[in-house]
Amino acid sequence: MSMDIRQIRYLVAAVEGGSLSSAAKQQFVTVQAVSKGISELENEVGTPLLIRGNHGVKPTAIGQGFYDRARKTLESFQELQDFSERVPARNSANHLLVTFCAPPFEGGDDAMRRLSALLGARLGIEIEILIVPGKTSLVALRSHAVDAVCMIGEYSAPDTDCISIGSLPTGVGMTATHPLASKKTVRLADLEPYPVMWSESFDSFNRSICTIYSERGLTAPIVRIAEDGTPTPDDADLSQAVYFSVYLSPFGQPFRNSRVVPIDPAEAISIPICFVTLKNAKSEAYLALERQIRTAFKLTSLLRV
Missing domain, CATH: 3.40.190.10 (Periplasmic binding protein-like II)
Known part of the structure; x- marks a missing residue:
């Protein structure tokens, strides 16, 4: 038998809810079904994943590591489900x-x-x-x-x-309260005190805006953001971080409580x-x-x- 997404959901729900009964309520199944599914998962992994007690359950050391990875797997699986639900039936002719x-x-x-x-x-x-x-x-x-x-x-x-x-003009995105948010334009030197976020999801597969400005002399520290949101270095302070973006002034700001400031024309590129x-x-x-x-x-x- 191989593990399936149902067993993974049961384990994640049990860890987050602290009990098998809580997991059963969340998953709309019986406690027996949750217990059986997690036991099958433990047999597949080859080691206990939960410590079961009178007051609920908590993960073992290996169970915690498994949970951390299982949580990311469920998020990715949900994204895949959402995407597939939005894809219409295709007819290549029209x-x-x-x-x-x-x-x-x-x-x-x-x-x-x-x-x-x-x-x-x-x-x-x-x-x-x-x-x-x-x-x-x-x-x-x-x-x-x-x-x-x-x-x-x-x-x-x-x-x-x-x-x-x-092509589109480029800018720098930041929170609406960022020290640079009140400027009409920003230069690359203005970014030097602030970490610039480089996203594994959006900057790693092509010549992104961040990639091009890095080649053009950007000296601000780069913080790499993994697909799960984890920064490298892991102790990076992102409270005043910025990111490169296209600049579409007539269409408002891309995120709530944010602002994209255009890059100074002397340094700006069109992407x-x-x-x-x-x-x-x-x-x-x-x-x-x-x-x-x-x-x-x-x-x-x-x-x-």
């Missing part, structure tokens, strides 16, 4: 599925729906644009689950084509917006988009082409 590589932002899903409707009406096909992290998007592309990936920054791989459809597709595997719907892609995206007034 339906185009595109992922946009960006962190979720304020009003993002609504903006993608409006953009999908605008482009679909222009091209006479059904278009669905979903906000999905970069690495997940590329896996979906290579498994033929999506037609194309739209990303901020260039991407290069032997099995893909990458075309630029325009290309790119479409990535598999070589020799472009759907009919994507080819229809590619024939008019720059004109279509001018309609959004988002890009400087």
Whole structure:
């Protein structure tokens, strides 16, 4: 027998609730079902994961390590479920599925729906644009689950084509109360006292904004943020951290209680917006988009082409 997601859910619920009965209530099953599932999991792992007592349960040392990893697994599994539920049935002749590589932002899903409707009406096909992290998007592309990936920054791989459809100005994101938030523009030297966040999810797979400014003399300390949110160095103070972003002033701020300040024109770069597709595997719907892609995206007034 191999472990399954149900057993993992039972263990996580038991650790977080402190008892099998609490886990049973959360999972809407009997205590016996939870106990049996966790016992099967312990047999699979080969060691006890919980210490069972009169006042509840707590993880063993190995159980704590297993729980830490199981929690991340459940979060990833939930993201996968959410993504699959949003993917419509595909018809390559008249339906185009595109992922946009960006962190979720304020009003993002609504903006993608409006953009999908605008482009679909222009091209006479059904278009669905979903906000999905970069690495997940590329896996979906290579498994033929999506037609194309739209990303901020260039991407290069032997099995893909990458075309630029325009560019966007860049800025620095921060909390609304950050010492730099009141400035009209910022220079790279202004960032030196503050950690700059580099995200494993959004900066590691292509030539991101952070990557380019690092090559251009950025001296501020870089804090790497793992996919689970863990910073390196792990004692980094992120209370005044900043991050690089596109700058879309007419469209407000991407996150609540935040601000993106444009970079001084003397140092600013424009970042290309790119479409990535598999070589020799472009759907009919994507080819229809590619024939008019720059004109279509001018309609959004988002890009400087």
